[in-house]
Amino acid sequence: MTSTASESAVPPRAYEVVLKSVEADLRAGRLKMGDQLPGERSLAEMHGISRASVRDAIRILDAMGMVRTSTGSGPNSGAVVISNPAVGLSATLRLHVASRQLPVADIVESRVLLETWAAESADLGADPERSAKVLERTAELLKAMDAPGLDRDAFHDLDAKFHVLLSSLAGNAVIESMMESLRLSISDYVSESIEGEESWQEISSVLRTQHHGIHEAVAAGDGKEAARLLREHIEWFYSETQAK
Amino acid sequence: MTSTASESAVPPRAYEVVLKSVEADLRAGRLKMGDQLPGERSLAEMHGISRASVRDAIRILDAMGMVRTSTGSGPNSGAVVISNPAVGLSATLRLHVASRQLPVADIVESRVLLETWAAESADLGADPERSAKVLERTAELLKAMDAPGLDRDAFHDLDAKFHVLLSSLAGNAVIESMMESLRLSISDYVSESIEGEESWQEISSVLRTQHHGIHEAVAAGDGKEAARLLREHIEWFYSETQAK
Numbered sequence: 227m228t229s230t231a232s233e234s235a236v237p238p239r240a241y242e243v244v245l246k247s248v249e250a251d252l253r254a255g256r257l258k259m260g261d262q263l264p265g266e267r268s269l270a271e272m273h274g275i276s277r278a279s280v281r282d283a284i285r286i287l288d289a290m291g292m293v294r295t296s297t298g299s300g301p302n303s304g305a306v307v308i309s310n311p312a313v314g315l316s317a318t319l320r321l322h323v324a325s326r327q328l329p330v331a332d333i334v335e336s337r338v339l340l341e342t343w344a345a346e347s348a349d350l351g352a353d354p355e356r357s358a359k360v361l362e363r364t365a366e367l368l369k370a371m372d373a374p375g376l377d378r379d380a381f382h383d384l385d386a387k388f389h390v391l392l393s394s395l396a397g398n399a400v401i402e403s404m405m406e407s408l409r410l411s412i413s414d415y416v417s418e419s420i421e422g423e424e425s426w427q428e429i430s431s432v433l434r435t436q437h438h439g440i441h442e443a444v445a446a447g448d449g450k451e452a453a454r455l456l457r458e459h460i461e462w463f464y465s466e467t468q469a470k
Numbered sequence: 471m472t473s474t475a476s477e478s479a480v481p482p483r484a485y486e487v488v489l490k491s492v493e494a495d496l497r498a499g500r501l502k503m504g505d506q507l508p509g510e511r512s513l514a515e516m517h518g519i520s521r522a523s524v525r526d527a528i529r530i531l532d533a534m535g536m537v538r539t540s541t542g543s544g545p546n547s548g549a550v551v552i553s554n555p556a557v558g559l560s561a562t563l564r565l566h567v568a569s570r571q572l573p574v575a576d577i578v579e580s581r582v583l584l585e586t587w588a589a590e591s592a593d594l595g596a597d598p599e600r601s602a603k604v605l606e607r608t609a610e611l612l613k614a615m616d617a618p619g620l621d622r623d624a625f626h627d628l629d630a631k632f633h634v635l636l637s638s639l640a641g642n643a644v645i646e647s648m649m650e651s652l653r654l655s656i657s658d659y660v661s662e663s664i665e666g667e668e669s670w671q672e673i674s675s676v677l678r679t680q681h682h683g684i685h686e687a688v689a690a691g692d693g694k695e696a697a698r699l700l701r702e703h704i705e706w707f708y709s710e711t712q713a714k
Contacts, residue, residue: 239532245561250568252569253568281522282525282529285526285530286530291562292569307569309566311571314566315559318534318558318562319559321536322534322647324497325501325536327555328553328643329643332642332645335645339583399571399576400576400580401580401583408644
């Protein structure tokens with residue numbers, strides 16, 4: 227990891243006061259999910275900075291998955307507070323992977339660590355009703371992935387949802403977000419490396435079988451076996467996509 | 471984790487073409503660490519967007535720890551490619567922790583997972599020369615932390631470096647960045663919760679002893695013991711800061 231000591235010498239940017247005040251408002255509960263941020267002009271006046279700097283801050287919050295901005299100027303325009311940590315984290319990870327400072331192999335190893343931990347930590351008994359619902363949804367996702375003629379993008383989409391939902395059984399929102407962001411950060415590399423419809427048919431058929439096995443182990447409460455199958459699944463898939 | 475299905479309906483922002491092209495240039499090797507991005511005007515012309523949108527993109531890259539921008543207009547002004555994933559990741563994590571969508575307890579649990587994994591995966595023999603250097607540096611950090619009269623901020627700073635350096639022995643840049651970002655994302659919560667010089671003196675004295683134990687286990691190549699001590703260390707510290 228490259229770190230530059232000189233960064234701390236860079237003067238603070240005007241937009242940072244907005245980020246700090248949004249953070250303070252969130253911590254104090256003055257700002258909640260779904261709330262609208264004050265308008266550009268009020269924020270600029272409030273902090274004594276230019277409207278351009280306010281816009282910088284809003285753009286950054288948007289890229290971090292912290293607000294959703296809509297275009298237009300109606301009463302519903304402006305920035306609304308949301309929380310989509312995986313989007314923000316993956317945007318950052320993607321770029322650092324592209325710069326080769328974070329190797330794809332390290333991303334894969336991290337994914338294995340987080341997903342196997344989640345499988346071993348899944349506690350179906352903590353909230354049986356919720357667990358049953360999650361397993362019902364993952365079973366539906368498997369069914370959808372089994373549909374003949376399903377296109378690749380749709381498969382990847384369902385696949386991602388399957389992994390994230392299963393991991394949610396461990397009840398750690400940070401691990402869940404990091405896991406999703408790792409997957410998103412290298413999804414293009416994976417897509418590009420599978421060339422041709424024929425090899426995709428072969429690969430997806432193996433993936434389907436592996437998913438069913440993982441699902442069964444989780445549903446049976448066998449976290450150790452689920453973790454073993456997940457590791458095999460992730461490592462096999464990446465070795466396939468590396469070889470091509 | 472809150473996720474909004476409607477996000478995909480939001481039209482792409484003008485600045486995104488710049489992020490995509492920087493990513494593509496990094497992947498293709500056309501852009502490397504230390505390179506300067508083209509100026510605002512050239513980027514605007516290249517992508518057919520406004521200079522304001524180019525500035526948006528540069529700000530976001532800066533917040534992600536992907537470029538360093540300097541003010542002024544000399545030949546050395548402009549954005550230089552760096553890679554500081556931990557800075558970018560922690561900025562995002564901080565805000566989502568502040569919004570209570572990522573609980574502090576989940577951050578702590580994630581830190582334990584990543585640091586104990588790193589301790590167990592440390593391979594001193596893979597590059598004995600590098601390992602020896604790292605252990606020499608961590609020993610120096612411990613000595614510096616033992617200095618009487620050291621102030622709290624200086625202690626936290628050395629403490630962070632100690633943990634990150636030890637984790638680097640596992641050789642996974644992604645885990646290292648995530649670990650550092652987790653720590654940074656909750657450092658304010660921790661600082662604020664320790665009130666008064668007296669309780670800090672007591673806590674720091676325990677931390678020092680724990681650090682020495684962890685260092686010895688790592689240096690002896692006993693990853694299992696190092697992992698056990700790290701878990702104890704992190705969990706004890708957060709229980710102390712929660713109680714106050």
